[in-house]
Amino acid sequence: MHNVLQSMERHLLGQGPNLRLLVTALLAGGHVLLEGVPGLGKTRMARTLAGLAGGDFRRIQFTPDLMPSDITGSVIFQMRDNEFQTVKGPVFTNVLLADEINRSGPKTQAALLEAMEERQVTIQGATYPLPDPFFVIATQNPVEYEGTYPLPEAQLDRFMFKLVLDYPDESSERNILRQHRSYMEQREETIEPLLTPDMLREQQRRLADVVVEDSILAYITAIVRRTRESRKVQLGASPRAGIAVLMASKAWALLDGRTFVTPDDVKLVARPALRHRILLSAQTELEGGTSDVIIQEALASAQVPR
Template sequence: MNEKIHQLLARYEKHIIGQTTNLRLLLCAILSGGHVLLEGVPGTGKTKTVRTLADLLGGTFQRIQFTPDLLPSDITGSMIYNMKSGTFETLKGPVFTNILLADEINRTPAKTQAALLEAMEEKQVTIQGKTYPLPTVFFVVATQNPLEFEGTYPLPEAQQDRFLFKLIIDFPSFEEEKRVLEQMITHASIAKEMAAVFSMETFTTIKAEIEQVKVSDEILAYILQIVRSTRESETIRFGASTRAGIAIGKTAQVWAYMEGRDYVIPDDVKIVVKPSLRHRIQLSPHVELEGGTIDQAIEELVGTTPVPR
C-alpha cells in the first residue's frame, strides 16, 4: 500500500508545484479521519489543491462558496414538494460527498458555520427530523483569506479546535513559480495523469493498516509533555486541549506509515505538531506586541521538550 501512496504524492506534486509539505500533510489529515483549515491569499491554488486530491483518490468532490446569505439548508439539504407525485422528497445538499471544499468559511454567519461543523463532528446530517449518514470517507477543507476582515465572521477558537490541522499556503519559490507559469501559459497538459491512483475501498484498507502503527509509551509521554507545556508557558495565553494531543498522536501514526515504518519516532511528532497546534493556542498579548508568532512559540516549546531515546 505504501507504494500507492508514494505514487499518489508523485502525481500530486506534478499538478501542485511548490507545496510538497502541505500536500503530504493534507493526505496525512484525510488518512487520520480529520479535517483541515487552509489559510492563504487568493491565487495560491487552494481550490486546485483540494480538487486534485479528490481526483487522485477517486472520490467525489463538492465546493461551496460561503457568503453572508448562505443558509444551513444550502449545505445539508432540504425537503421539497413534488407536485407531480404529491409527496415531499429529500434533496440532499453538497455535504454528501467524499471531499468538500468550504471556500472562505469565515464569510458566512455562525449559524451556517455551525451546520457544517456539526456534520464534521457527527458524520451525519438531520433533514426535517430524519438522520442521514455521510459517506465513510468524509473530508472537509475549509479555506480562509488572511488579508480581508471586512464582512467576515471569524471562527471562534472552540470551533477551530474541531479541525485536525491548520495549514498555511504560502507563495512558492522563484523557480517553482516559474514552473507554474510555464505549465499554465504554454498549456502544458498533464490531464492523462489525473486518473485515480486507488479507490475509496483501498483507501479504507490503508486506514485500517495505519491503526496498527505502534505508538510507544515514551512517544505518548513526549506528545503529552509538548501539549501540557503550552498551558504552562508564559508566551501562551491559552494552551491546547487534550484533543490536540489526540490529533498529534493520530497524525504522527499516519506520517510514520507514509515513511514506511510501523512505529512512531520523535521526528514524526515534530513534523505534525505545528499544524496540529497553531489554531489551538493563543499568544500572550506582550508576545504579540513584540512581533512574536504562534509558529515561533511552538518551535521554542518543542525545542525545550526532552526527546525520548
C-alpha cells in the same frame, strides 16, 4: 498513498511540505484548513487530491447569504407526489471544499460542526450518515478581513491541520509559468484516480498497526501540556489536539513506509496540528507573537525520547 503524493507534487509546484501534510490528514481521517492569499492554488490543491483519491467531490463557495440548509440539505414538499422529500445538500460527498469559509456567518459555519466531528447530518430531526471517507478542505484569506467572520475556537478545533501556504520559491514559480496551459486545455485535462474509497479505507485501517511506544505518548502529552502552561497564551491546546498529533504522527510514519512512530514524526506534525488551537494573550499579540513560536518553545522544552 505514496503514489498519490508523488502525483500531487507533479501537478502542484512549490508546495511540497504542505502537500505531504494534506495527504497525511486524509490518511489520518482529519480535516484541513488552508490559509493563504489568493492565487496560491488552494482550490486546485483540493480538486487534484479529490481526483486522485477517487470518490465524489463537491465545492461550496461560502458567501454572507449562504444558509445552513444550503450545506446540509432540507425537506421540501413535492406537490406532484403529495409528500415531503428530503433533498440532501453538497455535504454528502467524499471530499468537500469549503471555499472562503470565513465569508459566511457563524450559524452557517456551525452547519459543518456535526458533519466534521460525527460524520453525520441532521435534517429536520432526521439523522443521515455521510459517505465514508469524508474529508473537508476549507480555505480562508489571511489578509482580507472586511466582510468576514473569524472561525470560532470550537470550529477550528475540528480541523486536524491548519496549513499556511506561502509563495513558491523562484525556481518553482518559473516552472509554474513554463507548465501553464490555457483554460480550455485545463478543462480537457483529466486526472486518473489512483485510489478508490475502499482502497482509502483500507489504508486508514492500517494506522491501527502503527506502533506508538509509551515514551512517544509521554512526549506528545508534554508538548500539549506545555502550550497550556505558557504565560503567553490565553488558551492552550486541548486533549483533542493531542489526539490529532498522535494520529497525524502515525499517518506520517505510514507514508514513510514505517510501522512505528519516531520523535521526528511528532515534531513534523506538531506545528500544523496545534497552531490553530492556541489562543494568544492580548499582550503577546501586541508584541507580535505567534502560536508557532509557542509551539517551538514547547518542542524545545519537552524531553525527547531516546
